[in-house]
Amino acid sequence: MNPFDVLEIPSDASPEDIKAAYHRLAKQWHPDRYTGAAKVEAEARFRDLAEAFSILKDPGKRLAVMQQLPKTPVAASTPPGKEKDAEAAPERTAEDWAALAKEAFDAGRVDQAQALIQYAIRMDGKKPQYHALLATILEQSGGDLRMVVKALEAAVRLAPRDVDSHLRLATHFRTLGMVARAQRHLETAREIAPNHPKLRQTAPRGGKGAAGAAGQKGKVQTTPAGQPGLVDQLKDLWGRLTGKG
Structure with a gap:
């Protein structure tokens, strides 16, 4: 069943057009208006209308239907001289x-x-x-x-220097309790753009910086006095990302 044909509308109909077409045809084919064999036909048409409307009012279902539809031919009502324009309209x-x-x-x-x-x-x-x-x-x-994390990970795989996505991953991994992953993305963001406005500089002046210190393998890192820890950094970062900081 092509729901667009059932509702007698084009595939680019707006949500308002879809609703209007459904109400118009549902009124026309309401079974209570018919008797005998005509009533049976009206009931079938009424069910088809309801199903078509249910599909097209859902954006996801509508897209799935459109994906399966063949290219729409030029309509017979196309004004003279406009046929080529309609045929050439790109998908x-x-x-x-x-x-x-x-x-x-x-x-x-x-x-x-x-x-x-x-x-x-x-x-x-x-x-x-x-x-x-x-x-x-x-x-x-x-x-x-x-x-959300899966989508952001796809973004950074395709664009490894996407600082905003790294920062968002850091905050989301912190929420999920994955501190190591959160720290990795926070450090990556700092390495790419140490002066990014959403990053707070935590290393003391003249120091190596948090990213450099954390890069020393096999050493337990401690947080200097007065310097915020990772959780505090991520809380602050989340506030900056959401505008609540």
């Missing part, structure tokens, strides 16, 4: 889907944004910014923290 790229995801996220449509960015990642999983955006969306929606 949306991963970048287009990612832009739509960012737009939906900025508008507060978090679920839709997640479905859109995941679709972009399926099309092109080699863009670190897509994974970073997915992590941001999951953070906003209160999703599984381990899924």
Whole structure:
């Protein structure tokens, strides 16, 4: 079943168009308006309409349907002289889907944004910014923290010098109780950008710095008096990342 055909709408119909089409056709095919054999047909059509609406109002299900649909031919109602333009209209790229995801996220449509960015990642999983955006969306929606971490790890694998993703991983690993991993990402971020505004310099003047000291293998490191420990650093970092610091 093609839900767009059932609701008699194009594949680029807006959520408002989908809702309006459903209500219009549901009213037209409501079984209470028919009797006999016509009522049986109306019941079947009514069920199809409900199923189509259920699919298309869910951003994730809608994207899955669109992915399976063949290219839409030029409609018969295309104005004369516009056929070539319609045929030449390019399909949306991963970048287009990612832009739509960012737009939906900025508008507060978090679920839709997640479905859109995941679709972009399926099309092109080699863009670190897509994974970073997915992590941001999951953070906003209160999703599984381990899924957030997975998205950020994908981002830093593709862009090892992505300081913000390293800092976010540090705070999330601290929340998960994985202190060693948190410290590793914090030190990596400091090595890449020691003057990053979200990093607090913890080494005393003239010292080697926390990253250099921590790099000495086989030695137990102690925190100098008056210098914050890793947990305090991460708490401070989380405040800076969230704007609460």
